[in-house]
Amino acid sequence: MASLGKYPARAHAAKVASALVAAGGSREDAVIYLQGDCHSCRHDTDTEQHFRQESNFYYLSGVELAGFHLLYHLGRERLVLLPTRMPADEVVWHGQPPSLEDYAGRYDADEMRYADELPALLDHWRPKTLYTLPRQKLTALGTSWPHKLAVDTEHLADALAAARLIKDAHEVALMQLANKISSGAHVKLMQQARMGSNERELDALFTYEVTRQGCNQLAYHSIVGGGKHSAVLHYGLNNATLPQKPHELVLVDAGGEYNCYAADITRTWPIGGKFSGEARILYEIVLSMQKAVLEQIKPGVNWEDMHRLAMRICVDGLVAARILKGSIDELHQHHMGAIFFPHGLGHSIGLDVHDVGGYPKGMPRIDEPGLRYLRMRRKLEEGMVVTVEPGCYFVDTLLDDALEDPVKAAYINADVLACFRPVGGVRIEDCVVITANGYENLTSVPKEISEIEALMASASH
Ligand SMILES: [Mn+2]
Known part of the structure; x- marks a missing residue:
C-alpha cells in the first residue's frame, strides 16, 4: 500500500x-x-x-x-x-x-x-x-x-x-482504505455464511478480516441480524442461530476504522445465496430507493429532499407489492411510509461514524415521522462524505400500532402484510464522497441481486 x-x-x-x-x-x-x-x-x-x-x-x-x-x-x-x-x-x-x-x-x-x-x-x-x-x-x-x-x-x-465536515484529499484517501478493507470483509461474510451457524461467527469474522487488513478497530459495534433480527435497527446482541431456511435474510451493518477514519456499510442477503419470494420484493424496493438517491446527489442538493425522495420510492414499492393501498398523496399525508422506513437516510461520516456538522447552527429538526431522526439537514457540498442508507422493515410494534389505528389500518392490506412480516428488514448502506458534479462511491461490496447471487454461488454452502 x-x-x-x-x-x-x-x-x-x-x-x-x-x-x-x-x-x-x-x-x-x-x-x-x-x-x-x-x-x-x-x-x-x-x-x-x-x-x-x-x-x-x-x-x-x-x-x-x-x-x-x-x-x-x-x-x-x-x-x-x-x-x-x-x-x-x-x-x-x-x-x-x-x-x-x-x-x-x-x-x-x-x-x-x-x-x-x-x-x-x-x-x-x-x-x-x-x-x-x-x-x-x-x-x-x-x-x-x-x-x-x-x-x-x-x-x-x-x-x-x-x-x-469537508474532507481533504488525505482524509478521503483514508476513508477509501477503510471502505476497501471493510468491503472485502463484507464479501468474506457472504461467502462464508452457513445456514444454522451463529451470528457470532459472522461478527467475529468481520473483526478478523478488517483487523488483519490494517484497521486498528471497528468504527462501531457490528450489527449482525438473521431473520427477524434484521428488523431491529440497532440490534447488537449478535448471538442467535442464523436462519435455517435458504430464502431468509441476514443483515450486516459493520465497518472498520482505518487511522481513526470510519467506514459504515450495510448489506442484506439471503442465507442460502438466492433471493426469492417476499425477501426479493423487499430487497428490490430498497435497492431502488438507494439508486434513486444516488442519481440525484451532488453539491447544492438538500439532504432532507433526498430523504423524501427515498420515502416516495418506498411508498410506491409498498403499493406495488400490495402491502399499502389507496391514493399516494393520502399515504404520504398520513406518513404511512415512515412505518416501514422509520430512520433517516444517512449522515456525515469521518473521524466519527456519525460525524460532526450534520445540522448548521440554529437549524431545527423536522418534526415528522422518520424525518425527525435525520442526522443531517443541510445542502450537500463538495468534499462531504455521507452515508446513503435507505431501509424498509417490518417492525412488529410499529405495524401493530398502525393496524390498531383505524385511519392507518384503512391503507394496509393486512393479509399481504402478514406474508411479509417474517422477512424482517432490508438496509443497503454505502459511503459516498460528494464531488464537483456528483459523487464517488467509496463502498465496493456488490449489491445487485445477480452480483450477490453469483458471489454466494461461487462459495460452497
Ligand atoms: Mn450509518
Whole structure:
C-alpha cells in the first residue's frame, strides 16, 4: 500500500483557525489548546481499556497515542505537539518511548516539546485568547498565566465541526482504505455464511478480516441480524442461530476504522445465496430507493429532499407489492411510509461514524415521522462524505400500532402484510464522497441481486 505521507495536522489547524476568524475571533494573540485522551481503566480495576484518540485532537494533531497536548498559535501559524514525559519506572511496563526527534519525524508539527514546558511556552507567547473545548481541563497550563488571558470555550467546537465536515484529499484517501478493507470483509461474510451457524461467527469474522487488513478497530459495534433480527435497527446482541431456511435474510451493518477514519456499510442477503419470494420484493424496493438517491446527489442538493425522495420510492414499492393501498398523496399525508422506513437516510461520516456538522447552527429538526431522526439537514457540498442508507422493515410494534389505528389500518392490506412480516428488514448502506458534479462511491461490496447471487454461488454452502 502506497504511503500517504504525514497526516496534515497543520493544514487542519489552519482551517480551524480560519473558521474561528470567520466567526469573529481574533487571529493575533490567539491560541488553540487541547489535551488528547489518556488511558483509562475498566470500572474500579487497573485493567487498561483499548485506547482510541479523541477525534478533535486527532484532527488537529494526527497523534494516535495517549498523553499528548497541543498548542496552535493562530497568528504565528505554529503547531506545537507536547507528549507527556514518561517516568523512568513506567518504561518497564510500556517500553522506551520515542524521542522528540522520532515524534518530529512522524507527526506534522512545527515543534515538539514535552508537556511540562506548556506554562513556559504560554508565558513566552503571551496570548490574549485561548480557544478550547468546554470540558477541557487546563491544569497542564500551570497557574501563572500571562494576565488577561481570556479562555473561550464557546467557538472552538463549531469551528472544528465546520472544518471536519469537508474532507481533504488525505482524509478521503483514508476513508477509501477503510471502505476497501471493510468491503472485502463484507464479501468474506457472504461467502462464508452457513445456514444454522451463529451470528457470532459472522461478527467475529468481520473483526478478523478488517483487523488483519490494517484497521486498528471497528468504527462501531457490528450489527449482525438473521431473520427477524434484521428488523431491529440497532440490534447488537449478535448471538442467535442464523436462519435455517435458504430464502431468509441476514443483515450486516459493520465497518472498520482505518487511522481513526470510519467506514459504515450495510448489506442484506439471503442465507442460502438466492433471493426469492417476499425477501426479493423487499430487497428490490430498497435497492431502488438507494439508486434513486444516488442519481440525484451532488453539491447544492438538500439532504432532507433526498430523504423524501427515498420515502416516495418506498411508498410506491409498498403499493406495488400490495402491502399499502389507496391514493399516494393520502399515504404520504398520513406518513404511512415512515412505518416501514422509520430512520433517516444517512449522515456525515469521518473521524466519527456519525460525524460532526450534520445540522448548521440554529437549524431545527423536522418534526415528522422518520424525518425527525435525520442526522443531517443541510445542502450537500463538495468534499462531504455521507452515508446513503435507505431501509424498509417490518417492525412488529410499529405495524401493530398502525393496524390498531383505524385511519392507518384503512391503507394496509393486512393479509399481504402478514406474508411479509417474517422477512424482517432490508438496509443497503454505502459511503459516498460528494464531488464537483456528483459523487464517488467509496463502498465496493456488490449489491445487485445477480452480483450477490453469483458471489454466494461461487462459495460452497
Ligand atoms: Mn450509518
